[in-house]
Structure formats: structure tokens, C-alpha cells
Amino acid sequence: MFNRTDDKITTSQAGVFLTNTVLGAGILTMPRSITQDMKTPDSWLTILLGGIIVMLAILLMVKLSQQFPGQTVFQYAGRIAGKFPSKVLCLLLVVYFILIAGFEIRSLAEVTLFFLLEGTPIWAVILPFIWVGTYLVLGGINSIARVFQIIFPITILVLLASYGFSLRLFDINNLRPVLGSGVLPVLHGLKSSVLVYTGCEVVMTLVAFMQHPHQAVKAMMGGIAIPFALYFLTIVFVIGGLTADAVITSTWPTIDLIRSFEYTGFFVERLEFPLMVIWLMQMFCNFCSFFFQASLGVSQLFKFSITSVIYVMVPLIFLAAMVPKSIQDVFALGDAIGTMGLTLFLLLPVLLSFIWIIRKKGLKQHV
Amino acid sequence: MSFLSSIAHHIPDWIVFCQALIALLVPILATRIYKTLHSFVGTGKNLDTNKVSQTLESTRAATPFSGDYQTDLQAILSKIGSNSDLHTREFPLTKLNARGTLFCVDGMQNERILNMKMMEFLMFKATGDVLAEPSKAEDLLPFSSLSTISDIDNFNRSVLFGHAGLLIEGMPHGLLIEFPNGANRSIDEPVSEALIRGPRLGFSEVLSENTSMLRRQGFSDQLEMKSYLVGTRLQKDLVIAYMKDIVNPDLLQEVQTRVNNLNSDFLADSGYIEQLIEDNYLSPFQQVQNTERPDRVINALLEGRIAILLDGTPFALIVPVTFSMLLQTPEDYYERWIPGSLLRMLRFGAAFVALMGPALYISLIAFHPGLIPTELAISIIETRQGVPFPALIEVLILEVSIEILREAGIRLPKPIGPAMGIVGGLIIGDAAVQAGIVSPFLVIVVAVTAISSFSIPTYSAGVTLRLLRFVSMMFAAFLGMFGTILFFLLLCSHLTKLKSFGVPYLTPASPFRATDWKDLFFRAPLSLMKRRPAMLKTKDSKRKS
Incomplete structure (x- = not known):
């Protein structure tokens, strides 16, 4: 057919979707949050370790989703765990998505107010942003995936270029000694390093939208490998450029790194400007992804039309973004979201797969 | 207790709730307005097909020629005789021993030739069989075409459009000789799309000239042109051109449906058609490309697109269009x-x-x-x-x-x-x-x-x-x-x-089609462009064998 009527996304779109969902506020804050927990420059090891754990988790989620082709977690959870318990679990997931969306948009507003628009009321930053997001989300997963595809290469290009330019500050000695305090701090930072990957739960809905679900493993592994590599680069460059001690005291260490050098003679002397631009666009992707997932969840759980659910989501996300009173609250919310993500991971894919295996293999039921 | 109080501490004040309400209302209102506007005007996709065909039927309700010379002449004259630019000339046909009348409109025919050659033929040479069976007699005629027409209203319309019409005693139909030949301008360079290097030919206002320019681009039996009559009051010719072995049949079907659904009493320019068949009329972006250049049209056809040409305008339309096309020129x-x-x-x-x-x-x-x-x-x-x-x-x-x-x-x-x-x-x-x-x-x-x-x-x-x-x-x-x-x-x-x-609209940037990137920001060497754009899902994807 010439006109596509099915709302499916291609393999590469699915990969980019996951990348853009995971790559969010973390780029700016992650070096601090991990180093704070560890107090050593070994955070890059933690990121590697955390990444591998997340990859395994994603593999599990993909495999589980592939058992129910064309269905999202909101639909197949009921078939595995029964109607009521699955509804509770999925609602938790929806709340989690709303909270992340609110958190992302709030950190975006904080950064914008701090660096770009001092003195502007916060709602004036948040409201237009949510509305533009609403316009995009109303277009369905295909439109969202296409916007991601446009923004993704710009992001990567600018991000890598800014890191490349920061090489003049880079000092390998800042990353030494490797494992100077032993392996223990690395394990200690593991929790916060897994938290940077929050949002990878979207895999459980994404697989259902794929045109070729059998390529899901490839797409999702590719999709998570990119933020994995970028986070690794970020932490190496930020700590290598600023030292671990400086990173702990800075609120937005990545921006501080980019602000701390100048290339005179360029039209834009400091690269913080392009970095802010792509980061804002990236946050938009991020936010839209969670916005869409939350709306999709509610509409599939309760059989509402997705359009009306999207409208109702708008004030909910706005409230979620406005609840933290201060920037400390925002970071506390971020930590809470991380813990919630871990719990949800244990509850949803792990528990569901467990039940599914028992019912399928043990009780020989047809699920 | 402290837990509860910390929750209470974090509940935002009423201003925030008001803002949340605004946050809810604005998108709903915006959608409502958008939907109202959309349903008010409608799109090219879903016009009421029944209505259109009905109006066309009613205009075509025909009065046939009666066969009686006097009655038919009176009928014609009573309908269009009051036009001051209509010339009628009655003459005898000696061989048939009958009378005939020639109708023509000022400025549309070469009067001298009409008078000299045709009159001579009609008055002294024309026989019944020649005029009755135009297909057999074409060699004998001193004029380029002869066709019969059985309905008075159609005859009147054709005469006023510029054909020379003949009514002959004893014949139950009218005859049309000679095509209209009104005032035209000469073929010029396309004004709105000038090039340094490349063909200087631009479309003109005459549809037949434009289609011939397309035909003259190269030998092919696959370039197909389908003609439609559009407009309910003032009818005009419209041609859909495409490469038969390349174009995607579903796309062709879609274009034909939309053209059939055109409902307007007069289409002054291809701009009218563009606006009536486009997908989203509320978008600031054009969804149909217009061009004056035959070379641009033929290249689009070879990519698997479809061109729409309208009589009376030098602007041809190309569908479907993508954003990158608007920033490309043939000179690239x-x-x-x-x-x-x-x-x-x-x-x-x-x-x-x-x-x-x-x-x-x-x-x-x-x-x-x-x-x-x-x-x-x-x-x-x-x-x-x-x-x-x-x-x-x-x-x-x-x-x-x-x-x-x-x-x-x-x-x-x-x-x-x-x-x-x-x-x-x-x-x-x-x-x-x-x-x-x-x-x-x-x-x-x-x-x-x-x-x-x-x-x-x-x-x-x-x-x-x-x-x-x-x-x-x-x-x-x-x-x-x-x-x-x-x-x-x-x-x-x-x-x-x-x-x-x-x-x-943004293909191939997104949805991403790697093969089409050869011709997006960057124009790959011609020897590398072996395939037609994948986005058009053509029947034959190879440009080279």
C-alpha cells in the first residue's frame, strides 16, 4: 500500500526512540550524582558496569515483550498476572512515567531559568513547552519517532563536538588512580549509575509498535548502546576536565566544563550555547516520550481514547513539575524516581517473566 | 505525622492549580478551533462525490438536434444568437441541393481561409457521404478536422469556445470543423524559475502546447496523459500526466479520485486545483509543487511523481512533494x-x-x-x-x-x-x-x-x-x-x-531512508544514482539496468 495506515515504526526508529528516551537530564547532572556517591574518580567504571546491567534488563524486557507480539505491557500484563494485580502494577508504571516527565521538565525549567531566562516566572517556561509537546504527542508514535530522528543526529554532532573541544582541559591524571580505593566505591555508585538509565522501561511498549518485532533485540541494544557510550564519554571528559572534587560541588557539571574554556575568534566563543540548544531539544524528546507512554498506558488500561487522555495528562504533568519547591527537592525527586524505577523493574519485567515461566513451563497453561 | 506534614508542605498553592487548569484548557481549545475550521472547509481528500456528479449531470441534460433544418437553426439562434461576436453565414450546397449555415466566433478562426477555401468546398464540392462519415472522408476535406455532434447545447458551447460549426439541411446533427485558434503569447523563458544552465523552455497558457512540450522531452510510449473536464460552469481541460511503468498505481488512484472530486464552477489557475486537492489547508507549507519548467516536470515524472496540467495557465503541478524538493533546482x-x-x-x-x-x-x-x-x-x-x-x-x-x-x-x-x-x-x-x-x-x-x-x-x-x-x-x-x-x-x-x-513531508530525513539521502543535502554523482526515490514506492525502482 502507498498510504500507511498502521501505526508502526521501523527498526532504526525504535532504536532512536529508546536512545532519546534514556538520554535526558542525566547528561548534565550525572557526573555529579555518581561521583557524590563514590568520592573517587572511578565513576566511569561504574557507568560501564551499570550499562551492562541495564542491557541485561533490557534484554529481559524485550524477550518478554516478544512473547506477546503487537501488545504493550499494559495489555499483556493482564494476561500474565490477572486483571487486578496487573492494573495496579501498570498504574504504578504510568505514575512513574508522569513523574519522570514532570522531573525532566522541571530540570529543564531550572536550567533555562538559571542560564538563559533569569527572572522569568517558571510557568512561562513550562507551559509553552508542554503545549508544544502535546501537539507532537497528539500525532502518535510515528510523528514522535520522526521528530526524534531529526533531532538525534544534531544532538550527537554537537555533543561530540563540544567534548572534542574540551580536550584542551582534559588531563588523564584527573582520572587516576584507577581503583585507588578498591572495588567497593564502584559498587557503591552502582545504584546511581543504573538510575541514569531510567526510562528504559519504555522497551516494554516500544516492541509492540515495531514493524519487524524480530529485530527488537538488535534495535534496543543499539538504542541503549548510544546513551551508554555518550554517558561514558561524558563522565570521562567531565571528570578528566574538572577533577572529581570540582564535579561534586557543581550543580550542572557538564555545563560548567563547557563554560570553562573559550575559543576566541569564533562567532560563539563558548560552546555552552550550542550545548544548551541541543540539550533543550533532547529534553523535549525525552519529555514527549514519557508523555506519550503515560497517555498510552492509561488509554490501554481503561480503554479511553488516547486523545482525551493526552489532554488530561497535561495538567497532571504540569503539577508533577511544580511540586518540588526548590532545586534540592528536584534532585530528591530524581533520586526517588530512580528508586521507583528499580522497584518497578523488579515488579514488572522480572516478576511478570517469573510468573509467565511458571505458568507456561510449570503449569503448562496457555497464556 | 512528619511524613504527612511534608506531603502537605509540598502541595502547591492554588495559583499552581489555576495554571494547571490553563494548561489543560489551551490545548483543548486549540484543537477545538482547529477541528471546527477543518470541518468547515474540508480537505481535498473527502469532498462529497455525489454532489459533484449530480451537478455535472444536470448541466449535461441535452437537447438533441431534431433533424429539421429550420427548427434547429432557430433553436441555436435563440440560445446564442444574441452574442454580437457570433457570425452566422447561410449558404447553399449545390451538390446536395440543400442549405447550410456556418457559425463562428470573432477572433478564433482565420477568417480568410474560412471564407475562401471552405466556402468553396462546402458550396460546390461537398457531398452527403463526405459530411455524413467524417472518418472515411478525411482525405477529401480542406480542413483539419470534422466531427459530428448530436446535442444542441454542446454544439453551442463548442461554437462559442471557438470551433467553427456547421448546420446542414437534412442532417440530424451538427458538424464541427477547425479547432479554435485564439490569441496566445509566444513561448518564453520561465520567469519565476530562471536558470543559468539548462533548457530555457517554459510552459505557456495553452494546454496542448504544454503537453506537446512534455512529449518532446523524449521518445517514450509510457508517458501517459489522461484528460478530464473540470469546472461545473466554465469547463476546462485538465491533464494528469505520469509514466505508466513507473508510477505507483495507488498514488495514481488517489490523484484521480481527488481530481474527480474537484467541485468548483471555474478553475482559473492551477493554484485553485492545488488548494482544492491538498491534504491540509491549515498548514503554512505547500503540499503541491508548482513549476513552469517542462524539464522539472519530466524529471519528477521519472521519479514516479504525477503532474497535473490545466488549460490556461503556465504552471503545472507536481504531486507528491517533499520539503527538500522545494530547495532543489534542476540546475543542481x-x-x-x-x-x-x-x-x-x-x-x-x-x-x-x-x-x-x-x-x-x-x-x-x-x-x-x-x-x-x-x-x-x-x-x-x-x-x-x-x-x-x-x-x-x-x-x-x-x-x-x-x-x-x-x-x-x-x-x-x-x-x-x-x-x-x-x-x-x-x-x-x-x-x-x-x-x-x-x-x-x-x-x-x-x-x-x-x-x-x-x-x-x-x-x-x-x-x-x-x-x-x-x-x-x-x-x-x-x-x-x-x-x-x-x-x-x-x-x-x-x-x-x-x-x-x-x-x-520530511522524507527522506525522517522517516529515514538512507538510499534517498544521495539526493538530499548533497547531490551524488549521477553514476551513483541508480535508483528512483524509495519514498515513492515505484513499480520500477531502477534507473539503470
């Missing part, structure tokens, strides 16, 4: 690939400047002077010192005057145009700086923006960008860089939702 392919690619990338850059230039100026000057190099910022701010307006008003003054200048330049007679350019551009610009209304730096920005928008090869796309430039300025004026980024995201969201005849 006529020049060698390196300059072709570079010029194309330059044009993409120019389109970006044309869209975002003033918005970036406003956000950098009014909101974030710290983001540009300090010395530059200081010198800009120094020049702005005497300017009493905020950046937005300053930009608006200059931008609006540039737009007025441009609009005036189009309407002015050719000899005055450049003079006005000098007065408008140089004198007013300089005087505005001297008078301290705008800063000299802004004059540079606005001039660069204007020149950038001139470099966009499709005029209507240029208009779209000019219009959106003002929107982007508003966003920048409210939220600075943040607003500009929001505008960009909004534009991206809109463009990704937009489709032209089922093809996403």
Missing part, C-alpha cells in the same frame, strides 16, 4: 556534482537564515548578549544606544518595510522596479540608521535575511518561510533562545505530521 543536476552539492547545501543554509535570522538577533541581543563574543556584543550594544525601541519593534519596523518593498517591486512596471529598490533599500535603510530608528547591525541582519530568502528557488516556499519568520520573531521576543528552540520544535512536529498525498 545540470552542473557537475561538486558545485551542485555545495550550492544545494548553501540553499539549505540560506533557508535556515531566512527563517531564523531575525529571531536569533532578537534572542541574542535582547536576552542573551552574554552568549556572543564580548567585543561583538559591546559594539552592537553601542550602535543600539540611540534606538528607543526594544529589539522586537526594531526588527519589525525593518522587516515589515522590506516586505512592503518586495511586494511593491512585484507590482511595479519593469523600468521602475530597480529605481524603487534603490530608494527603498539604500535610502530608507541609511536614513533609518541616521535617524536612530534602527541600528546598523540590524540592517545587516535584515538584509542578509532578505537576500537569503531570495535564494529559495520555489517562490511559494519562499513566501512560507517569510511568513514563518514573523512567527519565529514572536517566539523569540517572548522567550528568547528558549522560544526560538520551541519554535523550531513546533515546526519539526508540524512537518513530521504533514503528508503530501500519503508521502511524509
Whole structure:
């Protein structure tokens, strides 16, 4: 057919979707949050370790989703765990998505107010942003995936270029000694390093939208490998450029790194400007992804039309973004979201797969 | 207790809840307005088909020729005889021993030839069999065509459209001889799409000339043209042209349906058709490309697109269109690939400047002077010192005057145009700086923006960008860089939702089609372009065997 009527996304779109969902506020804050927990420059090891754990988790989620082709977690959870318990679990997931969306948009507003628009009321930053997001989300997963595809290469290009330019500050000695305090701090930072990957739960809905679900493993592994590599680069460059001690005291260490050098003679002397631009666009992707997932969840759980659910989501996300009173609250919310993500991971894919295996293999039921 | 109180502490106050309510209401209202507007006008896709066919039926309700010479003559004259430009001439046919009448309209026929040759033939040579069976007798006729017509209303319409008509005693139908031959202009270079290198041929107002130009592009039996009559009151010919072995049949079906659904009493220009068949009339972006160049049309046909040509206009339409097509010119392919690619990338850059230039100026000057190099910022701010307006008003003054200048330049007679350019551009610009209304730096920005928008090869796309430039300025004026980024995201969201005849508007950038990237920002060497664009899902995808 010439006109596509099915709302499916291609393999590469699915990969980019996951990348853009995971790559969010973390780029700016992650070096601090991990180093704070560890107090050593070994955070890059933690990121590697955390990444591998997340990859395994994603593999599990993909495999589980592939058992129910064309269905999202909101639909197949009921078939595995029964109607009521699955509804509770999925609602938790929806709340989690709303909270992340609110958190992302709030950190975006904080950064914008701090660096770009001092003195502007916060709602004036948040409201237009949510509305533009609403316009995009109303277009369905295909439109969202296409916007991601446009923004993704710009992001990567600018991000890598800014890191490349920061090489003049880079000092390998800042990353030494490797494992100077032993392996223990690395394990200690593991929790916060897994938290940077929050949002990878979207895999459980994404697989259902794929045109070729059998390529899901490839797409999702590719999709998570990119933020994995970028986070690794970020932490190496930020700590290598600023030292671990400086990173702990800075609120937005990545921006501080980019602000701390100048290339005179360029039209834009400091690269913080392009970095802010792509980061804002990236946050938009991020936010839209969670916005869409939350709306999709509610509409599939309760059989509402997705359009009306999207409208109702708008004030909910706005409230979620406005609840933290201060920037400390925002970071506390971020930590809470991380813990919630871990719990949800244990509850949803792990528990569901467990039940599914028992019912399928043990009780020989047809699920 | 402390847990509860901390929750209570975090419940936002009522202002936030009011804002949340606003957050809810604005998108709902916006959608409501959008939907109302949409259902009010409707799109090209879903017009009421029944209504159209009914109106056509009613206009075609026919009165046939009775066969009685006097009655038919009276019937014709009573219907169209009051036209002062209609000439009737009654004459005897000696061989048939009958009378006949010739009808023709002023200015549409070569009167001398009509009088001399045809009259001689009709009066002295014409026999019953020759006129009764035109197909057999064509060799004998001194005129190029002869056809019978059995319905008086149709006969009247054809005569008034310029055919020469004949009514002969004893024949139960009218005869049409000679095609209309009205006033035309000669074929010219396409005015709106000039090239340095490449064919200079442009379409004219005559449909048959335009289709012949397409045919003359090369030998092929696969170039198919289907003709339609459009318009309910003043009917016109419309031709859909495509390559039979390339075009996707579903796409062709879609175009035919939309053309069949056209419902308008008169289609003055292909612009009417464009607006009646487009997917989304609320979008600022055109979803149909118009062109005056036959070479552009034929290239589009070979990519698997479809062209729509209308009688009476030199602008052909090409569907489906994607955004990148609007920034490409045929010259990209006529020049060698390196300059072709570079010029194309330059044009993409120019389109970006044309869209975002003033918005970036406003956000950098009014909101974030710290983001540009300090010395530059200081010198800009120094020049702005005497300017009493905020950046937005300053930009608006200059931008609006540039737009007025441009609009005036189009309407002015050719000899005055450049003079006005000098007065408008140089004198007013300089005087505005001297008078301290705008800063000299802004004059540079606005001039660069204007020149950038001139470099966009499709005029209507240029208009779209000019219009959106003002929107982007508003966003920048409210939220600075943040607003500009929001505008960009909004534009991206809109463009990704937009489709032209089922093809996403931003293909191949997104949905990503790697094979089509050879011809996006970059024009690969011709020897590498072995396939037609994948987005059009053509029957035959290979350009080379």
C-alpha cells in the first residue's frame, strides 16, 4: 500500500526512540550524582558496569515483550498476572512515567531559568513547552519517532563536538588512580549509575509498535548502546576536565566544563550555547516520550481514547513539575524516581517473566 | 505525622492549580478551533462525490438536434444568437441541393481561409457521404478536422469556445470543423524559475502546447496523459500526466479520485486545483509543487511523481512533494556534482537564515548578549544606544518595510522596479540608521535575511518561510533562545505530521531512508544514482539496468 495506515515504526526508529528516551537530564547532572556517591574518580567504571546491567534488563524486557507480539505491557500484563494485580502494577508504571516527565521538565525549567531566562516566572517556561509537546504527542508514535530522528543526529554532532573541544582541559591524571580505593566505591555508585538509565522501561511498549518485532533485540541494544557510550564519554571528559572534587560541588557539571574554556575568534566563543540548544531539544524528546507512554498506558488500561487522555495528562504533568519547591527537592525527586524505577523493574519485567515461566513451563497453561 | 506534614508542605498553592487548569484548557481549545475550521472547509481528500456528479449531470441534460433544418437553426439562434461576436453565414450546397449555415466566433478562426477555401468546398464540392462519415472522408476535406455532434447545447458551447460549426439541411446533427485558434503569447523563458544552465523552455497558457512540450522531452510510449473536464460552469481541460511503468498505481488512484472530486464552477489557475486537492489547508507549507519548467516536470515524472496540467495557465503541478524538493533546482543536476552539492547545501543554509535570522538577533541581543563574543556584543550594544525601541519593534519596523518593498517591486512596471529598490533599500535603510530608528547591525541582519530568502528557488516556499519568520520573531521576543528552540520544535512536529498525498513531508530525513539521502543535502554523482526515490514506492525502482 502507498498510504500507511498502521501505526508502526521501523527498526532504526525504535532504536532512536529508546536512545532519546534514556538520554535526558542525566547528561548534565550525572557526573555529579555518581561521583557524590563514590568520592573517587572511578565513576566511569561504574557507568560501564551499570550499562551492562541495564542491557541485561533490557534484554529481559524485550524477550518478554516478544512473547506477546503487537501488545504493550499494559495489555499483556493482564494476561500474565490477572486483571487486578496487573492494573495496579501498570498504574504504578504510568505514575512513574508522569513523574519522570514532570522531573525532566522541571530540570529543564531550572536550567533555562538559571542560564538563559533569569527572572522569568517558571510557568512561562513550562507551559509553552508542554503545549508544544502535546501537539507532537497528539500525532502518535510515528510523528514522535520522526521528530526524534531529526533531532538525534544534531544532538550527537554537537555533543561530540563540544567534548572534542574540551580536550584542551582534559588531563588523564584527573582520572587516576584507577581503583585507588578498591572495588567497593564502584559498587557503591552502582545504584546511581543504573538510575541514569531510567526510562528504559519504555522497551516494554516500544516492541509492540515495531514493524519487524524480530529485530527488537538488535534495535534496543543499539538504542541503549548510544546513551551508554555518550554517558561514558561524558563522565570521562567531565571528570578528566574538572577533577572529581570540582564535579561534586557543581550543580550542572557538564555545563560548567563547557563554560570553562573559550575559543576566541569564533562567532560563539563558548560552546555552552550550542550545548544548551541541543540539550533543550533532547529534553523535549525525552519529555514527549514519557508523555506519550503515560497517555498510552492509561488509554490501554481503561480503554479511553488516547486523545482525551493526552489532554488530561497535561495538567497532571504540569503539577508533577511544580511540586518540588526548590532545586534540592528536584534532585530528591530524581533520586526517588530512580528508586521507583528499580522497584518497578523488579515488579514488572522480572516478576511478570517469573510468573509467565511458571505458568507456561510449570503449569503448562496457555497464556 | 512528619511524613504527612511534608506531603502537605509540598502541595502547591492554588495559583499552581489555576495554571494547571490553563494548561489543560489551551490545548483543548486549540484543537477545538482547529477541528471546527477543518470541518468547515474540508480537505481535498473527502469532498462529497455525489454532489459533484449530480451537478455535472444536470448541466449535461441535452437537447438533441431534431433533424429539421429550420427548427434547429432557430433553436441555436435563440440560445446564442444574441452574442454580437457570433457570425452566422447561410449558404447553399449545390451538390446536395440543400442549405447550410456556418457559425463562428470573432477572433478564433482565420477568417480568410474560412471564407475562401471552405466556402468553396462546402458550396460546390461537398457531398452527403463526405459530411455524413467524417472518418472515411478525411482525405477529401480542406480542413483539419470534422466531427459530428448530436446535442444542441454542446454544439453551442463548442461554437462559442471557438470551433467553427456547421448546420446542414437534412442532417440530424451538427458538424464541427477547425479547432479554435485564439490569441496566445509566444513561448518564453520561465520567469519565476530562471536558470543559468539548462533548457530555457517554459510552459505557456495553452494546454496542448504544454503537453506537446512534455512529449518532446523524449521518445517514450509510457508517458501517459489522461484528460478530464473540470469546472461545473466554465469547463476546462485538465491533464494528469505520469509514466505508466513507473508510477505507483495507488498514488495514481488517489490523484484521480481527488481530481474527480474537484467541485468548483471555474478553475482559473492551477493554484485553485492545488488548494482544492491538498491534504491540509491549515498548514503554512505547500503540499503541491508548482513549476513552469517542462524539464522539472519530466524529471519528477521519472521519479514516479504525477503532474497535473490545466488549460490556461503556465504552471503545472507536481504531486507528491517533499520539503527538500522545494530547495532543489534542476540546475543542481545540470552542473557537475561538486558545485551542485555545495550550492544545494548553501540553499539549505540560506533557508535556515531566512527563517531564523531575525529571531536569533532578537534572542541574542535582547536576552542573551552574554552568549556572543564580548567585543561583538559591546559594539552592537553601542550602535543600539540611540534606538528607543526594544529589539522586537526594531526588527519589525525593518522587516515589515522590506516586505512592503518586495511586494511593491512585484507590482511595479519593469523600468521602475530597480529605481524603487534603490530608494527603498539604500535610502530608507541609511536614513533609518541616521535617524536612530534602527541600528546598523540590524540592517545587516535584515538584509542578509532578505537576500537569503531570495535564494529559495520555489517562490511559494519562499513566501512560507517569510511568513514563518514573523512567527519565529514572536517566539523569540517572548522567550528568547528558549522560544526560538520551541519554535523550531513546533515546526519539526508540524512537518513530521504533514503528508503530501500519503508521502511524509520530511522524507527522506525522517522517516529515514538512507538510499534517498544521495539526493538530499548533497547531490551524488549521477553514476551513483541508480535508483528512483524509495519514498515513492515505484513499480520500477531502477534507473539503470
